[in-house]
Amino acid sequence: MAGTSARSEEFEVVYLELFPRAAALAYRLLGNRTAAEDVAAEALARAYARWPKVSKLPYRDGWILRVATNLAIDAARKRIPVTEPQEPLDATEAAVVRMALIGALRTLPRRQRQAVALRYLSGLRENEVAETLGISAGTASVHVRRGLDTLRGRLGKDFREDVFVGEPNQA
Structure with missing residues (x-):
């Protein structure tokens, strides 16, 4: 090959x-x-x-x-225009939403689940995700994007990036 x-x-x-x-x-x-x-x-x-x-x-x-x-x-x-900004969640609400997100994360195909978890729960950059999974950077990016798209689709308005998706490490 x-x-x-x-x-x-x-x-x-x-x-x-x-x-x-x-x-x-x-x-x-x-x-x-x-x-x-x-x-x-x-x-x-x-x-x-x-x-x-x-x-x-x-x-x-x-x-x-x-x-x-x-x-x-x-x-x-x-893009759907947001008419009202989402209110910040209190600690209890954030925990409930985060649990729903993690439950939905478990339903993703293995590679998407791994890529999303490494990128957003572990804070790795996409090149680090790729290296960790032994795949190309492009493939890692696609797995992350598709995983997030699936989560958004499954959770609808309950998908809160502010609870689940943090900025990856910059180091």
């Missing part, structure tokens, strides 16, 4: 170069760091899925950044 390894190594270089640019671009459109990182991860996951063709494009970087732009625009369109 030398071809697959070379493909992965080539993509890893592109990923490390373009993820920050794609995330910054998406952030300018969305104003939300987590959503911007999700968009960048999805754009790069789509590029990886088509890597044999995308890698040969003379405008490869532009193609990936355009996909990120389109995804960010789609995400901005899907």
Whole structure:
């Protein structure tokens, strides 16, 4: 599988170069760091899925950044305006919501559960999640995003990022 390894190594270089640019671009459109990182991860996951063709494009970087732009625009369109900000929870309410989130976390597929737990409960950055799980950074990003999307879908209005999702370690 030398071809697959070379493909992965080539993509890893592109990923490390373009993820920050794609995330910054998406952030300018969305104003939300987590959503911007999700968009960048999805754009790069789509590029990886088509890597044999995308890698040969003379405008490869532009193609990936355009996909990120389109995804960010789609995400901005899907946003539901919040009419009332959520009130901060007291300690008891926060504990109940956190227990519901952890219960829902247990229902995720194994890799998504591991990725989300490492990223948000342990505070690891996505490259650290990838290293811990022995997967690429792009794959780790996709598992985190899909896991959070599933949690949001299952919990609906009860999904409180302020209780579950903290900022990953910056060190």
